[in-house]
Amino acid sequence: MxxxxxxxxxxxxxxxxxxxxxxxxxxxxxxxxxxxxxxxxxxxVPVFGQSLFQGGFKDQPFNGFNPDYRITVGDQINLQLWGAYSFSATLAVDPQGNIFVPEVGPVRVAGVKNGELNEFVLRHVKRVFKNNVRSYANLEASQPVKVFVTGYVNSPGLYSGFSSDSILYYLDSANGIEHDSGSFIDVKVLRGDQLLQKVNLYNFLVEGTMPALQLRNGDAIVVGPRNxxxxxxxxxxxxxxxxxxxxxxxxxxxxxxxxxxxxxxxxxxxxxxxxxxxxxxxxxxxxxxxxxxxxxxxxxxxxxxIKSISVSVSGEVDGPATFVLPYGATLEYLLAQLSFRANADRSAVQLYRKSVAEKQRVALERSLDALQMEVLTRQPNTELEKGAQRDNAAMIQNFIAQARKAKPRGQVVLANTPNAGAMLLEDGDELAVPVRASTISVVGEVVFPTSLVFNEKRKLKDYIELAGGFANNANQEELVILHLDGTISRIEDGKFNSRLKGVLRPGDEIMVMPKIQSSELQVTKDVTEILYRIAVGTAAVLSF
Structure with missing residues (x-):
């Protein structure tokens, strides 16, 4: 179903x-x-099924009977007897549920399935006429009934029909379901206070199936509210x-x-x-x-x-979280639609793109694959080198496993690019407008990674000391500064004690990288490259 x-x-x-x-x-x-x-x-767009009751169900009563229809009071049964005794008549099922067969007497047929009616009547006839009499019993007409139709229909009321008529007949008699407020999937048939059947009209609309119901006087068809x-x-x-x-x-x-x-x-x-x-x-x-x-x-x-694209916007802007723009819209066009808040840092607008993140991920995977190949194929010359290489390989494999979990952000660097506004936006782009920052973060291999209030008089060394100083595994020869706009600065140790005016800015992240401890020069270079790629691509420092 x-x-x-x-x-x-x-x-x-x-x-x-x-x-x-x-x-x-x-x-x-x-x-x-x-x-x-x-x-x-x-x-x-139209409600699914709203044209259902334009097919004239109420003008076409259903005169057929399914085999499971059970005979009830008021039904009309055509009975034929022939052979040694002849009889032909249409008999009504009386209030006791019987039909009266001449020479046989009352036969209780109420509750008998339509498909079993002929055999049932023949058995009773043969109790009197042992031989040479045959019978044929056929349901000719079902009982007239009146059914309530209510709920979210256009004309609630009490409607006449037959017990064999489908609920579509009665719903159509009530001028159909209110398509703006009524439900096509929540239709109930009640008998007194008991639920007789729940009907989902989608089954009929899609597959043409309709439950075979046998209605009685006073039954109610109730259409629920639209879901x-x-x-x-x-x-x-x-x-x-x-x-x-x-x-x-x-x-x-x-x-x-x-x-x-x-x-x-x-x-x-x-x-x-x-x-x-x-x-x-x-x-x-x-x-x-x-x-x-x-x-x-x-x-x-x-x-x-494709005629339009969707771009999500977050951060220091008022308005919607998502913009649907014409295909071919530029960054400049989107920025013109935004209502920036007073604290927004317009110079550090960040753009994240799925295709860029995927390229970063692929590049990282290639570097990790190359590193893994380098480690696994290196041949030691001595037993001492063999032991050292085994330990080194285990350490590198652990690092590779961690690095493969890194998820690049896909940030598109917009700063220092005079034509950034003319860049075409892609579907799924994410634009973030940061708040005007007043702090600097120190992350990575320091004793206490933290955020500190920016002071232009402070030097890199001051921020490192305020974060507890370098950790034991820190690379003290070079730092990476990740700026809000996505650009990076690599600072060598000779400038740690400088103020770096214009280089160090509010919102920056000072990233202290781990020191690579490997006896193999190529491995050291490869791991260093991967660490920097992860730091820039994910704004996080991976320990080694």
Whole structure:
């Protein structure tokens, strides 16, 4: 059943605002005042199933009977007897649940399945007519009933029909479900205060299946309120708002309802999570498992149909957390959209890019592979060298294992580049606007890694001493200073006692690297290169 596949158990949409270059703005929610809601605007795509009750179900009563239909009071049974005794008539099931067969007497048929009716009646006939009499019993008409239809339907009321009519007949008689407020997946059939059946109309819409119900006088069909929904459009066979039950669903489950275009390969997802609007652009294969919360909007696209990109913004800015910009937008264009706070450091805007992080990761992996090969293939000349190399190899292997866990940030250095504003943004870029800093951090191989208030009169040596001095394993011949804007400075020990005016700035990280203790020159060079690459790429110092 589609209900199981979709987890429509108990738990994008509209195209994201089409932005016209060069007057593009961010999403509509990004244009709201600061005190306005951060909700995504209501979707304009149709509700899945809203056209269901245009098919005239109420004009076509169902006269057929399934084999499991159980005979009830008021049903009409056509009975034929022939042979030694002949009889033909349509008999009504009386209030006691019987039909009266001449020469045989009352036969209680109430509760008998329709598929077993003929054999059941024949057995009773043969109790009187042992030979030469045959019978044929056929359900001709079911009992007329009146059923209540209520809840989120357009015209609640009491409607006449037959016990064999489907709930679609009665829902259509009530002019259908209110598609803006009623649920297509939470329809209940009640008999008194007992739940007779829960019906998910998505099963009928997608697979054509409908539970076989046998209604009685006074039964009630109740349509519940609409549950959470996500909107899916773009490269799909039918753009629609799809309902689900629960706190969240997944894109893969929703696509079982509205089928994707075979060439769709990316998904743009916009939703509000923890009162913050978020947007992402992912390959469809990765997006299938993405949690979707009520109100989410998904646009499936073909790779060559990309018309916009999503860029997240954080830090000292007011406004939305995510901007959807025209494909081909530049950094300068995005910066013009931002509302900087008073304490924002505009000169140190940071840009992080997934493709850069991936390149950094690949370069690091290659260096680690080369180092591992160097260590494993070196041949010792003496037994003494063999023992030393074994210990050295164990140490290097441990270092390699730690280094492979490093995750580069992918920072794009914007400082000292006059044409940085003209740089094209990529989908998934992250822009961070730091607060105007007043401290300097000292990290790595010092006794007490810490942050200190910046004082332009202090020297590098002063900051090291305030952090407890060099640790035993510190490289005291060179320091690395990582600036907020992503640039780096490598300072040799001869300048440790200098003020370095203009080089040492608020927000900097003074990175004290570990000293490489290896008897092999090439290994020392390789490890040093890797350590610096990790420090710059991850803003962290890896111990050795």
């Amino acid at each position: 589609i209900a199981k596949k979709l987890k429509i158990y108990g738990g994008l949409l509209g195209l994201m605002t089409a932005l016209v270059w060069p007057n593009a703005q961010a999403l509509e929610t990004q244009q709201l005042d600061k005190d306005a809601s951060n909700e995504i605007p209501e979707s304009s 959470g929904a996500v909107s899916i459009e773009g490269a799909v066979q039918q753009a629609a708002q799809i309902e689900f039950i629960g706190p969240y669903t997944q894109l893969g489950e929703m696509l079982l309802v509205t089928k994707p275009d075979p060439q769709a390969n990316f998904a743009r997802i916009t939703q509000v999570i923890d009162d913050r609007q978020q947007a992402s652009y992912q390959p469809l294969s990765e997006a299938l498992a993405t949690p979707l919360y009520p109100g989410a909007r998904v646009e499936l696209v073909r790779d060559n149909d």
